[in-house]
Each structure stands twice: as structure tokens, then as C-alpha cells.
Amino acid sequence: MKTRVLGLVALTAVVAVTLVALFVVPPDRNQGDAQRIMYPHVASAWLAYLSFGVTALAGIGWLWKRDLRLDAVAHAAAEIGVMFTAFAIWGGMMWGRPIWGVFWQWEDPRLTTTALLLALYVGYLLLRRLTDDPERRATRAAIVGIVAAIDIPIVHFSVEWWRGLHQTATIGSPDRVLNPAAPGIFVGTLFGTLAAFTLTWLYLMIRRYQLERAELAREEARRMDLLMSARTAAVPR
Amino acid sequence: MSNLRTEARVALAVARKDAVAELRGRHATVSTLFFAAVVLLLFGFALGPDAARLAAAAPGMLWLAVVFAGILAVNRLHLLETDDGALEQLALYPVSRRAIYAGKALGGFAVMLLLGVVVLGTVGVLFAVDIAGAWLPLLVTVVLGAAGVAAVGTFYAGVTVRLRAREVMLPLLMLPVLAPLLLGAVKATSAALTGDPFGELGAWLQLLVAFDIIMVVAGAATYGYLLEDG
Numbered sequence: 001m002k003t004r005v006l007g008l009v010a011l012t013a014v015v016a017v018t019l020v021a022l023f024v025v026p027p028d029r030n031q032g033d034a035q036r037i038m039y040p041h042v043a044s045a046w047l048a049y050l051s052f053g054v055t056a057l058a059g060i061g062w063l064w065k066r067d068l069r070l071d072a073v074a075h076a077a078a079e080i081g082v083m084f085t086a087f088a089i090w091g092g093m094m095w096g097r098p099i100w101g102v103f104w105q106w107e108d109p110r111l112t113t114t115a116l117l118l119a120l121y122v123g124y125l126l127l128r129r130l131t132d133d134p135e136r137r138a139t140r141a142a143i144v145g146i147v148a149a150i151d152i153p154i155v156h157f158s159v160e161w162w163r164g165l166h167q168t169a170t171i172g173s174p175d176r177v178l179n180p181a182a183p184g185i186f187v188g189t190l191f192g193t194l195a196a197f198t199l200t201w202l203y204l205m206i207r208r209y210q211l212e213r214a215e216l217a218r219e220e221a222r223r224m225d226l227l228m229s230a231r232t233a234a235v236p237r
Numbered sequence: 238m239s240n241l242r243t244e245a246r247v248a249l250a251v252a253r254k255d256a257v258a259e260l261r262g263r264h265a266t267v268s269t270l271f272f273a274a275v276v277l278l279l280f281g282f283a284l285g286p287d288a289a290r291l292a293a294a295a296p297g298m299l300w301l302a303v304v305f306a307g308i309l310a311v312n313r314l315h316l317l318e319t320d321d322g323a324l325e326q327l328a329l330y331p332v333s334r335r336a337i338y339a340g341k342a343l344g345g346f347a348v349m350l351l352l353g354v355v356v357l358g359t360v361g362v363l364f365a366v367d368i369a370g371a372w373l374p375l376l377v378t379v380v381l382g383a384a385g386v387a388a389v390g391t392f393y394a395g396v397t398v399r400l401r402a403r404e405v406m407l408p409l410l411m412l413p414v415l416a417p418l419l420l421g422a423v424k425a426t427s428a429a430l431t432g433d434p435f436g437e438l439g440a441w442l443q444l445l446v447a448f449d450i451i452m453v454v455a456g457a458a459t460y461g462y463l464l465e466d467g
Contacts, residue, residue, distance in 0.1 A: 063462055119413040127410065130400050140396055143459040144410060147392065150455050151414045158417035158444055162424065 003210075007203045013196035017189065025189050034098045039190055041091035043197035044084040045114065049152075050201065051081025052121065056149035059142030068216065071138035074145060076208035078124050080201065085118045109160040116155050120148040134216060244336040251327075251340025256347065258317055265313040266348055273306035273356050277363055288365060295364045296426035300419055302356050303349070304386060308408050310348045311390030314341060315398040324398070327464070334461030338391065342456065345387035353379035366430060374429035374438055381445035382422040388449060389414055392456040395463045414452075421445045 021039045028035035058074035061067070092111055093103040105111055124144055131137035259266060280298040285291050318324040327337060357379055361368035368375060393411040397403045425441035 116413045116416050119409075123406070123410045123413065127396070127400075127406060130402055130406065139462050139465075143462055144396060146459065147414065147452075147455050150451060151417070154417045154448060154451065155413075158420045158448075161440070161444070162420045 003203065003206050006199070006206070010196065010199035010203045013192075013199055017193045017196045021189055021193060025185055028186075031099055034095055037091050037095040039193040040197070041088055041095060042190060043193045044088035044091060045110075046194060047197055047201045048081050048085040048088055048114070048117065050198075051077040051084065052117070052145075052149055052152065054205075055081065055121075055124070055145045059145040062138050062142045066135075068134060068138060069213070071134075071141065072209050072212040072216065073205075074138075074141060075128060075212055076205055078121055078141075078145065080204050080208060082118065082121045082125060084201075085114060085121065089114050089118065109156065109162075112159050113152075113156045117152060120151065124148060134219070244333050244339070247332045247336035248339035248343055251337055252343035252347070255314055255317065255341070255344035259348075266310070266351065269306050269310045269313070269348070270352060270355050272309060273302045273352060274359055276302040276305055277356065277359055281363060291364045292366055295360050295366045296423045296430065298364070299356055299360045299426060300382065300422045302360075303353050303382065303422075304412070304415055304419060306352055306356070307349055307386040307390055308411065310352060311345050311387065311394040311411075312398075312403070312407055314345055314348070314391070315394040319398060324464070334464055335457040337464065338395075338457045338460035341395070342387050342391040342453070345391045346384055349383035349387045349390075350380065353383045368430075371429040371432070374433075374442075375426065377442060378422055378425040378429060378445070381425075381442065381449060382418060384449045385418040385422075385445060385452060386415065388452040388456050389418070392452070392460060395460055418445065418448050421448065 017039070021036050025036070027033050054077035055074045058070045058077065061070040062074065089111070092114070096105055096108075096111070097103050124141060127144055128137055128141050131140055277298060280294070280302070281291060284294050284298075315324075318327060330337075354376075357368060357375060360366060389411055393407055393414070396410065397406045400406050421441045421444040425438055425445065428435070428438040428441060
């Protein structure tokens with residue numbers, strides 16, 4: 001019931017910020033309407049990083065406490081994180097086409113880092129699917145999730161360097177809007193979008209977690225069933 | 238202190254075991270080396286025959302060949318352990334897991350080092366790149382790159398060795414993590430080959446050192462969980 005209320009609030013908030021971002025905020029002077037993509041784009045990127053941070057922390061928690069609920073949190077966060085990462089890349093490409101003239105800009109460290117991020121966590125999810133035993137799956141996933149999280153800053157740093165030694169800053173990076181010189185309405189809309197998206201993330205996390213627990217319970221029940229029927233078959237009366 | 242010495246001895250024993258198994262007629266290293274050579278040959282066909290273009294692409298081809306062949310090498314070293322439940326035996330030994338990881342990684346490092354040196358020589362011959370003029374920075378780059386691939390590869394080979402879809406999952410998990418290493422090694426190699434006009438060689442080597450240290454520590458800290466129930 002409480003979760004449903006949260007879901008309704010999140011939905012209303014997302015609709016509200018979408019309307020504001022599309023119709024209330026004036027278009028950017030340099031980038032025009034394309035700049036509006038920035039609001040969901042930045043919010044998605046933030047949630048991607050939040051998710052993968054949660055995956056790594058929950059993984060550490062599993063290795064420490066051996067509680068499968070923590071593994072369920074890690075899995076839920078990774079899955080939702082992959083979704084938001086894909087969304088962030090898609091938004092970035094849609095924005096890049098009119099502003100840079102190309103979908104893919106190799107010199108933008110964020111874009112290339114995010115693509116590697118997607119690869120890292122798609123690998124994480126595939127690894128989970130390939131392991132049947134819940135505890136073994138949790139351990140493998142936990143350490144892969146931790147090492148992936150360690151790798152993210154190194155990737156970002158190295159890609160930044162890789163390009164930075166040759167090229168000056170790209171035109172109109174999305175971050176410019178965040179600087180204090182930007183008009184208040186842009187900043188306000190961005191923070192509104194961040195809040196609405198984060199609420200949605202929280203709702204999705206709770207639902208995905210519940211689903212994961214239900215799946216695990218069903219797996220367990222089936223295993224017990226098999227065990228019982230094997231026992232009755234072994235002891236004929 | 239003596240504890241550390243024991244761990245070093247365990248690591249050396251594990252590495253030695255792999256080396257002996259390798260030398261006694263398992264020809265994995267030889268086939269890995271030939272695989273790398275074939276990759277280089279195909280790169281030549283894909284990008285050639287313009288000599289200037291090939292020489293410019295040489296550092297990238299060098300490291301892609303090393304990384305691709307490295308997947309086979311680290312996989313092979315862990316596959317040895319799946320025969321007759323050897324990995325379970327290894328896990329039962331009352332020694333520190335860090336030491337076992339270090340031993341496996343050390344064996345991987347030896348193979349990767351050999352691979353790196355051979356591929357470097359092959360690149361020099363095939364793509365007319367002057368290796369002798371900058372042998373020292375190139376050798377340092379190869380050592381650091383080989384260490385990084387071995388550290389990451391040993392860890393992921395341990396994760397995937399018991400999976401059915403091991404052949405796909407190992408590269409899928411390992412390659413994105415190796416991206417910073419690839420970047421740093423390619424940049425360091427091309428800086429060394431061009432006489433380092435921008436003075437960036439040291440910075441890239443530092444990146445490789447940092448990557449290696451972080452990945453060795455991460456691998457050593459988590460490998461034990463893999464042996465216990467991964």
C-alpha cells in the first residue's frame with residue numbers, strides 16, 4: 001500500500017517535471033530545444049552511478065553478512081542501473097546529433113565511459129543468469145560487482161586523460177548548465193528532474209526487490225518439492 | 238614477517254606447479270603465441286598494405302593481440318585446475334587464499350610476459366617499427382601491461398572457470414575492465430616509438446602501475462571467496 005502511494009507520487013512527479021522541461025523552461029540560447037534532453041539525461045546518469053554504487057555496497061554486505069536479501073538488493077540495483085545507463089547513452093546520442101553533428105563523440109570521456117559501464121554491468125547480469133545455486137551466484141556476482149565499481153573511476157580517469165592530452169574541452173558540455181551563472185529556472189528544473197527520477201528509482205528498487213524475493217522463494221519451494229518427491233519415491237510403502 | 242615469507246613460498250609453489258604442467262607437454266603457450274601472430278597477420282590484411290598506416294596503428298595492434306591472446310592464456314591456466322577436481326583440492330589446502338591467487342597470477346604473468354615480448358618482436362618485423370631504438374621503455378610497458386592482464390585475467394578466469402558459457406563470459410567480463418590498461422599501454426607504446434615528443438610517457442606508465450596495483454589488491458582480496466563458494 002505504501003509502495004503504491006510512492007509509485008503514484010513518483011509518476012506524478014515525473015509527469016510534472018516532463019511538462020515543465022518541455023513547455024515551461026525557455027529553450028537554451030545556444031542549443032535550442034535539444035538542451036531539454038539534458039534534464040532526463042543527467043538524472044539517468046546519476047541514477048546509473050547510484051545503482052552501481054548500491055550493487056557494490058550490497059555485494060560487500062553479502063560477503064560479510066551472508067544474507068540473501070542483500071544479494072537481492074544488489075541484483076535489483078544492477079538491473080535498474082543498466083536500464084538507466086542505456087537511457088543515459090540514448091539521450092546523450094540524441095543530444096549529440098544536433099549539437100555535435102554526430103551520434104558518437106569519441107572525445108567525450110563521459111560517453112565512452114558510460115558505454116563501458118553498460119558493458120560491465122550487462123556482463124554482471126549475464127553472469128548471474130548462468131549460475132543456478134543462489135549462494136554461489138551471490139558470491140560470484142558480489143565480487144564481480146565490487147571489482148567493476150573499482151574499475152569505474154580508473155576508466156573515467158584514463159579516458160579523460162587519453163583525450164585530454166590532445167583536445168580542448170568540447171563545445172557546450174551539459175555540465176555548463178549546472179554552473180551558478182545559469183539562470184535559476186534551468187537549475188531548478190534539473191533538480192526537480194533529479195528528485196522525480198530518484199523517487200521513481202526508489203519505487204522500482206522496492207518492486208524489483210520484492211519480485212526477486214518472490215522468485216527466490218518459488219525456486220526454493222520447487223527444490224523442496226523435488227526433494228520430497230525423491231524421498232517418497234525412494235521409500236516405497 | 239615469516240608469515241609473509243610462507244605466503245611467498247606458497248605462491249611460488251603454485252606458479253611452479255603450473256609451469257611444470259605447462260613444460261610437460263601441454264602446448265598451450267605455443268598455441269597462444271601462434272594465435273597472437275595470426276591476429277597480427279589479420280590486422281595487417283585489414284589495415285594494410287599502406288606501410289605508414291600500419292606503422293601508425295602498430296601500438297594498437299600490438300596490445301589488442303596481447304589482450305586477445307591473454308584471454309586464452311589465463312583461461313588455459315584455470316582450466317588446468319578443473320581436471321580431477323584440482324581446484325577443490327587447492328581450496329582445501331590450509332594456506333592463505335591470497336597466496337594462491339598470487340601464485341596463479343604469477344604463472345599468468347610469466348606467460349603474458351613471454352607473449353608480450355614475442356608479439357612486440359613480431360610487430361617490429363611485420364610493421365617495420367623501430368623497436369631497438371626504444372627497447373627500454375617498450376620493455377617496461379610490456380612488463381606493466383603483462384602484469385595487469387595477468388592480475389585481471391586470473392581473477393575473471395577464477396570467476397568463469399566453472400561456468401558452462403565460459404568461453405563467452407571470460408572476455409565479456411574481462412575486456413571492459415581492461416579498457417584503462419589498453420589505453421595506457423597503447424599510449425605508452427606509441428610515445429616510446431615516437432621518441433616521446435610530448436613528454437607523456439611517464440604519465441602513462443604511472444597509470445599502468447596504478448592499475449596493476451589496484452587490480453592485484455582487488456584480486457587478492459576477493460579470490461578467496463571464489464575458492465570457498467564461488
